[in-house]
Amino acid sequence: MKSGCVTCLLFLAGGLFGPALLRADELAEAQALIAADRLPEAREPLERLVASRPDDLDARLTLAGVYHGLGRREEGMRLLEPVLETHADDARVLGIYAGQCLLQAGELGMGFRALVLARRGREMMERAVALAPNEISYREALVDFYRQAPGFAGGSMAKARAHAEAITRIDPVRGGAWLAALLIDEGRHEEALAACDAALAARPDDYVALFTLGKTVSESGLRLADGEAALRRCLEMRPSASEPSHAGVWHRLGLIAELSGDLEAARAAQRRALELEPHFTRPAEALRRLERAGLLSGSD
Secondary structure (H helix, E strand, C coil): CCCCCHHHCCCCHHHHCCCCCCCCHHHHHHHHHHHCCCHHHHHHHHHHHHHHCCCCHHHHHHHHHHHHHHCCHHHHHHHHHHHCCCCCCCHHHHHHHHHHHHHHHHHHCCCHHHHHHHHHHHHHHHHHHHHCCCCHHHHHHHHHHHHHCCHHHCCCHHHHHHHHHHHHHHCHHHHHHHHHHHHHHCCCHHHHHHHHHHHHHHCCCCHHHHHHHHHHHHHHCCCHHHHHHHHHHHHCCCCCCCCCCHHHHHHHHHHHHHHCCCHHHHHHHHHHHHHHCCCCHHHHHHHHHHHHHHHHHCCC
């Protein structure tokens, strides 16, 4: 199974780190560290707090969010499993746990455990949507799952489109960005670009809309200058935890440079993406391809 796209790698973590969950005095230290993007340092005080106050759901959810941000999926799932039954109607618990399951399934690839996690994550995320239908992050996770998972694992473009359309009714810009992504998947690039334009017309400086335009350009080969400009604007902004990272932006800039014939700039962009996220597989694959092309052409 493919891993989830960059857009959803941390789609729930951002919602965990707001002041509503960080109300206890004991969480003040963790709050400051999280706000400063110092997740590894925030982990230890939160682990101590959960150990001393195991019934503090907010502390547990916040720690789960830190694990999520650090890519420690198994630890995040184990942390939440004890409260799944006691808080079966809490959309936060279901959504965060389901997000861990879906991302872990994507990272495991094909195999029995991946399928089990994918099914569990999908079912729980659908329950979270039923409990909190206006929470966009839950629907976004399902759009990403349904569009990427194979049919035997529950993938469905029709279900992905249904959730994307529901997002559009809540937030036309974010929903439009997801519809554009689905149109890209179907090879309908002109329609995808039109969806990006509509989203940007409504909110010209929206990070996700800008990224989606850049992504669409990088996959279609159309309007290269517009795509590069949109992505470079993204680099001037700070994405939230639920938005594509700057590593993803550099990866897309590298693809656009490659389409433009500037292989040196393409290699530099992919290297920058790997500096930011060393385990990001797509830039590594692109860099290998570019290096082979350089050797074949004798340019290196």
